[in-house]
């Protein structure tokens with residue numbers, strides 16, 4: 221069976237995380253289904269030089285955020301799960317409370333109800349109690365809360381290194397290995 225991953229990009233800072241996930245998955249035998257929120261489109265325009273179509277071209281399938289009848293809105297459409305990169309606090313809250321108020325949050329809701337893998341690269345700082353409570357709720361439902369915290373032990377040289385390391389680690393949670401998901405070999409004794 222074909223491996224399928226849903227990539228959600230929501231309106232937190234770090235649109236690049238979603239783009240990096242799509243780029244890394246191009247080299248993998250994984251079918252990608254992309255859904256981008258309206259907030260993410262604002263973040264793209266504000267923070268990056270990417271054109272919308274340039275990003276869409278990286279995915280195998282792109283689903284409009286308002287199309288709650290898309291295939292990924294149904295549990296009968298088999299996937300290996302969903303990565304939301306980055307995940308805004310609004311999207312986190314919607315997932316935590318099962319609102320399914322757009323295609324991105326509906327797809328995440330489906331992934332949770334079908335007991336598939338959901339990884340949320342949540343991005344906000346500092347955090348208020350609503351954010352923390354919502355992360356706890358998603359964790360209790362089986363989702364993985366994965367803030368893209370820089371891994372300094374990997375000695376990143378560029379911002380792109382930092383983004384790549386985080387996304388490669390997040391993809392490894394789906395059993396997807398990339399050249400950037402090398403295991404830590406430990407320090408010399």
Ligand SMILES: Cc1cc2nc3c(=O)[nH]c(=O)nc-3n(C[C@H](O)[C@H](O)[C@H](O)COP(=O)(O)O)c2cc1C
Pocket residue numbers: 229230231232233257258259260262263266267307308309310311312343344
């Ligand atoms: C440039 C920009 C950066 C933002 N950064 C964040 C952020 O880091 N975290 C966050 O939770 N919201 C952030 N927001 C606010 C969200 O985009 C906003 O709450 C939006 O309603 C989220 O909707 P969505 O989850 O459907 O994308 C940002 C907004 C803009 C325009």
